Amino acid sequence: MAILALKDVSKSFGALKVADSVSFALEEGEALGIIGPNGAGKSSLFNMIAGNLRVDSGRILYGGADVTRQPPMARCLAGIGRTFQIPQPFQHLTVFENLLVAAAYGSRKTEKEVSERCANILVRTGLISRANQLGGSLALLERKRLELARALATDPKVLLLDEIAGGLTEGECGELVETIRSISAAGTAIVWVEHVLHALTSVVSRLLVLNFGKVIGIGQPAEIMESKAVRQVYLGIDV
Numbered sequence: 001m002a003i004l005a006l007k008d009v010s011k012s013f014g015a016l017k018v019a020d021s022v023s024f025a026l027e028e029g030e031a032l033g034i035i036g037p038n039g040a041g042k043s044s045l046f047n048m049i050a051g052n053l054r055v056d057s058g059r060i061l062y063g064g065a066d067v068t069r070q071p072p073m074a075r076c077l078a079g080i081g082r083t084f085q086i087p088q089p090f091q092h093l094t095v096f097e098n099l100l101v102a103a104a105y106g107s108r109k110t111e112k113e114v115s116e117r118c119a120n121i122l123v124r125t126g127l128i129s130r131a132n133q134l135g136g137s138l139a140l141l142e143r144k145r146l147e148l149a150r151a152l153a154t155d156p157k158v159l160l161l162d163e164i165a166g167g168l169t170e171g172e173c174g175e176l177v178e179t180i181r182s183i184s185a186a187g188t189a190i191v192w193v194e195h196v197l198h199a200l201t202s203v204v205s206r207l208l209v210l211n212f213g214k215v216i217g218i219g220q221p222a223e224i225m226e227s228k229a230v231r232q233v234y235l236g237i238d239v
């Protein structure tokens with residue numbers, strides 16, 4: 001059964017259609033990449049899946065249940081975790097405290113469970129040596145890692161990554177990809193919106209292409225990048 005499914009989801013801002021009857025399904029443990037030109041509606045799609053933006057029509061199913069009208073917190077507690085394109089950690093809390101907030105808020109876990117879980121995530125995301133540093137003092141790669149760690153602290157079954165590799169150097173990007181790959185290998189389903197294609201395709205098994213809110217292709221990365229419609233629209237190549 002699909003862990004996440006969108007069925008004919010549509011959304012407009014006035015005359016601008018950011019989702020035009022979008023449908024796709026994500027299997028448990030699958031890693032799906034989403035690409036598309038600037039303004040195609042990728043972040044809006046994440047906002048609708050996470051509950052930060054209401055759909056105009058269509059349905060969002062999570063674990064088979066209809067969550068279309070559920071608020072963001074309910075979806076987060078149910079297991080839909082996300083990162084934001086621009087990381088905004090609590091600047092005056094330490095890295096560890098930032099994680100504690102994400103892990104403890106609204107959850108019924110004990111203090112011991114929450115602290116152990118956060119310490120473990122700091123190790124997995126390469127942030128353990130930064131645990132006591134203030135969130136506001138981190139460099140870009142570490143802020144991205146913290147964004148990822150905060151999403152993981154909510155214990156997601158589906159992790160939505162919004163352009164997490166953007167702005168990193170080649171080496172930093174490679175390090176982050178390794179971390180994301182290990183999260184995927186541990187069984188967390190991932191939907192990753194990214195412009196850095198080589199990073200994306202080194203992790204995901206399928207790519208979905210959005211253009212003006214419409215899905216213009218979904219399939220294996222090699223097949224998608226060869227598709228005429230995708231090359232014309234996304235890469236600007238005349239074929």
Ligand SMILES: Nc1ncnc2c1ncn2[C@@H]1O[C@H](COP(=O)(O)OP(=O)(O)OP(=O)(O)O)[C@@H](O)[C@H]1O
Binds near residue numbers: 013037041
């Ligand atoms: N709340 C809003 N009100 C009006 N227009 C919006 C709103 N949010 C987004 N838009 C517009 O909707 C379009 C899609 O935006 P969105 O951020 O979803 O695109 P994107 O594919 O994520 O782009 P990028 O790759 O640049 O991040 C853009 O033209 C954007 O300006």
